[in-house]
Amino acid sequence: MPESHPPAANAPAAAVPATPAVPAAALPGRGTRPRSAVVFGVVALVLIGLNLRAGITGASALLHDLQAVLGYGALVAAVIPSIPTLCFALAGAGTSWLTGRLGVEKAILLALAMLAGGLLLRGIPATGMLVAGSVLGMSGLAVCNVAMPSFIREHFAHRTSLMTAVYTVTMTTGATVTAAAVVPLAHALGSPSAAVGAIGITAIAALLGFLPVALHAHRNSPRKPAARVSPWPLLRTRKGLLLTVIFTLQALLAYALLSWFPYMLTTMGMSASDSGLMFGLMQLVSVPAGMVLIAIGSRPRMLRPAFYLVSVTMVAGLVLLLVLPVGLAAVPAALLGFGLGIFPLVMVMISRSGASTAETTALSTLAQSTGYLLATAGPFGMGLLHSATGGWTLPLLLLLGLALAQIVVAHLITGRAMTNAIGRK
Numbered sequence: 001m002p003e004s005h006p007p008a009a010n011a012p013a014a015a016v017p018a019t020p021a022v023p024a025a026a027l028p029g030r031g032t033r034p035r036s037a038v039v040f041g042v043v044a045l046v047l048i049g050l051n052l053r054a055g056i057t058g059a060s061a062l063l064h065d066l067q068a069v070l071g072y073g074a075l076v077a078a079v080i081p082s083i084p085t086l087c088f089a090l091a092g093a094g095t096s097w098l099t100g101r102l103g104v105e106k107a108i109l110l111a112l113a114m115l116a117g118g119l120l121l122r123g124i125p126a127t128g129m130l131v132a133g134s135v136l137g138m139s140g141l142a143v144c145n146v147a148m149p150s151f152i153r154e155h156f157a158h159r160t161s162l163m164t165a166v167y168t169v170t171m172t173t174g175a176t177v178t179a180a181a182v183v184p185l186a187h188a189l190g191s192p193s194a195a196v197g198a199i200g201i202t203a204i205a206a207l208l209g210f211l212p213v214a215l216h217a218h219r220n221s222p223r224k225p226a227a228r229v230s231p232w233p234l235l236r237t238r239k240g241l242l243l244t245v246i247f248t249l250q251a252l253l254a255y256a257l258l259s260w261f262p263y264m265l266t267t268m269g270m271s272a273s274d275s276g277l278m279f280g281l282m283q284l285v286s287v288p289a290g291m292v293l294i295a296i297g298s299r300p301r302m303l304r305p306a307f308y309l310v311s312v313t314m315v316a317g318l319v320l321l322l323v324l325p326v327g328l329a330a331v332p333a334a335l336l337g338f339g340l341g342i343f344p345l346v347m348v349m350i351s352r353s354g355a356s357t358a359e360t361t362a363l364s365t366l367a368q369s370t371g372y373l374l375a376t377a378g379p380f381g382m383g384l385l386h387s388a389t390g391g392w393t394l395p396l397l398l399l400l401g402l403a404l405a406q407i408v409v410a411h412l413i414t415g416r417a418m419t420n421a422i423g424r425k
Contacts, residue, residue: 040212041155045163047206048112048144049170053258054178055119055137056084057283058199061182061262061276065192072127078383081259082376083134084141085251089373091142096231096365098143104150104357105210105217107143112210114140116203123197130193137203146368149351150361160351165294168344172287174202179262180280183273229358231366240366242413243350248371249406250342253314256378256399257282257336264392268326278333285337290344297345306345307410314339315403322396339403349413 059066060081067077099107118137122130148167156163178199186195234240261282265275289310297306317335324331350367354360378399385395 038155040209040216042163042166044206044210044213045152045167046170047202047209048108048148049167050174051112051115051203051206052141052144052148052171053175053283054202055115055141055196055199056255056258057175057179057279058182059122059134059196060259061179061279062186062192062196063259063263064266064272065183065186066130066196069192070125070127070130074383074387076127076131078380078387080131080134081255081379081383083131084138084259085255085372085376085379087135087138088142088145089369089371089376091139092146092365092372093369095143095146095369096229096361099147099150099361100358103217104147104154104361105214108147108151109207109210109214111140111143111147112203112207115144116140116200116207119200119203120197123194123200125191125193130196133197137200142368142372146364147361149347149364150357152351153354153360154357161294161298161348164348164351165291165344168290168347169287172283172290172340175258176280176283176287179276179283183276229354229356229362231362231369234359234362234366235370239353240363242409243346243353243363243367244370246406246409246413247346247350247367248374249402249409250346251371251375252378252402253399253406254340254343255375256382256395257340259379260382260386260395261333261336264386265326265329267386268392270326270329278329281330282333282337282340285334286340286343289338289341293341294344294348297348303345304411304414307342307414308407310339310342310345311403311407311410314342314406315400318396318400318403322393322400342406 063077063081066080072080095107098110102110115137118133118135118140121133121136124130124133149164152160152163152167182195182199185198186192189195189198231240235244262272262275262279265278266272270278293306293310296309297303313335317332317337317339320335321329321332346367350364351360353363381398382395385398386392389395
């Protein structure tokens with residue numbers, strides 16, 4: 001996928017800024033960026049990526065232990081895994097406004113402060129603190145999720161695919177390490193609450209690492225309000241609609257699995273430590289999967305095969321999770337992990353879909369806030385259906401239906417008209 005950024009096709013006239021997109025280096029205040037600013041930008045990108053799923057997977061791996069220690073009931077147990085996607089939808093919807101008021105860098109700095117504070121708050125062993133900390137921290141994650149494509153576009157205009165790959169690989173790496181390490185850490189600390197709270201240390205590192213980037217932007221950016229494009233009119237365009245639908249489907253599948261996969265295996269008879277390892281395997285496979293898929297999709301006429309490959313693999317993983325005994329869970333875990341590799345493909349499309357940074361932020365806000373709002377039904381519905389049926393067959397069949405729908409949408413989003421609209425020649 002080339003790095004050009006033509007004007008968005010089919011966008012409402014009022015939503016597309018009159019000023020054409022320009023490389024970040026040519027933006028006011030950015031043409032003389034020293035090499036140290038670029039280095040700090042890359043370091044910050046890596047540190048932020050390490051945090052963008054760690055807080056979710058760390059709590060997921062300890063859901064069973066947290067419920068046993070804190071003593072909350074089935075309703076709270078279903079609500080807690082739904083908090084990330086609900087916060088991503090509600091807080092993410094305001095990101096376009098926030099970046100317009102503060103700028104992308106200051107908005108991300110504020111979001112990282114919220115993330116660090118929320119994760120540390122979860123370390124207090126009380127149900128109320130777990131819920132409150134999750135809401136605060138996941139709201140910070142929401143702003144980061146939406147703002148990162150714009151940050152990449154603005155700071156790495158000619159390297160969007162590469163830097164999106166770096167950001168998503170570090171994201172899945174952080175999630176993998178956290179998922180595998182958090183259960184032993186809880187045992188070592190003697191408290192699952194202390195273990196989920198300890199994840200906040202990496203968020204503090206990201207906050208400190210991003211501070212030089214925000215300070216440089218504050219000193220060198222023009223002193224005028226940032227441009228803003230309203231995201232909601234873009235839903236009436238083919239580009240905005242398809243990006244929103246594909247993001248929604250992958251988010252539904254991803255967060256249903258990220259929230260319940262280790263708990264699912266535990267209730268099927270696997271030990272908590274082995275379930276955590278399988279969860280880590282799923283996340284580990286998603287790291288090279290994202291890199292492979294971006295490499296495939298970047299080749300001429302290979303974007304559609306890349307989407308087909310990742311979507312069909314997700315279907316195969318869900319089918320095998322339904323039919324194989326729990327002792328062979330490594331097979332579906334690996335396939336599902338590869339299926340999660342669709343996220344980098346979607347994020348590359350979003351990063352390069354707008355005619356300007358403001359429009360990219362608007363499309364990111366639209367796709368992520370709408371997608372995560374609908375994706376809340378994934379973890380919440382999985383928990384309620386499991387409680388109602390006493391098993392995982394019906395929840396997994398519903399996920400399988402979503403995975404099949406993803407194949408159809410993948411076909412539509414990789415058509416010629418759509419790929420031309422996102423800058424593919």
